[in-house]
Amino acid sequence: MASTRLERRAGDDRTATVDALRERLRSMQQAAPQHTAPDLVEPIPAGLDEVVRRLRSGAAHSIESRSLALACLGAAMPRGAWGAIVGMPDLGLEAARDLGVPMDRVALVPHPGRSWLDVVASLAEAMPVVLAVSPGRVAPTEAARLAARLRQASSTLLIEGPWPNAATVVRQVRAEWQGLADGDGRIAAGSLVVEAASGGAPRLARIPIAGEGMPEREPELEEQPAA
Structure with a gap:
């Protein structure tokens, strides 16, 4: 089943209502095939689950890169x-x-336009997790209003880019590769080192990228000194 695009039409109200979004969501769920076979669920890479545990519900989290x-x-x-x-x-x-x-x-909303805050808030009240590209500069009062709606809905908002008073800031620190010697050889395995800061000392999660036939390693978490 293809992803669903929720497009805006010219002349519509500034944002769709929560009831309309929920009705659309119900129709999408009814149309979706009903299966929850284990092989249809992608496993979470080791290390990434440690990052996701810090992305608590009812809050907005800033993530540096799109991938x-x-x-x-x-x-x-x-x-x-x-x-x-x-x-x-x-x-x-x-x-x-x-x-x-x-x-x-x-559900994809490619062009929220000037209604970014209203669209994101309405979706967050209908869905448990929303990912949105940062619209740029956001007034602290608008961010606070959105934060209140997230808390009320217990939804998780992931922002690609900066966000005022983000509960967590996640960024990729570096990539590490094994198997290369003096520029020669083949990459056997590697890992991404990701930093998650949510108050106090930031923590580093090492997310293995296993090569073919290479076993995945357990995540290594490192405590970083406070700045």
């Missing part, structure tokens, strides 16, 4: 639930699937 944000979306979506992606008109669907996003259960 990392999509991976976090796929890992944070409850099994069988729907999510949404806002403000990514150039999203590569296959690339998103490769990062673990179940695109058959994702």
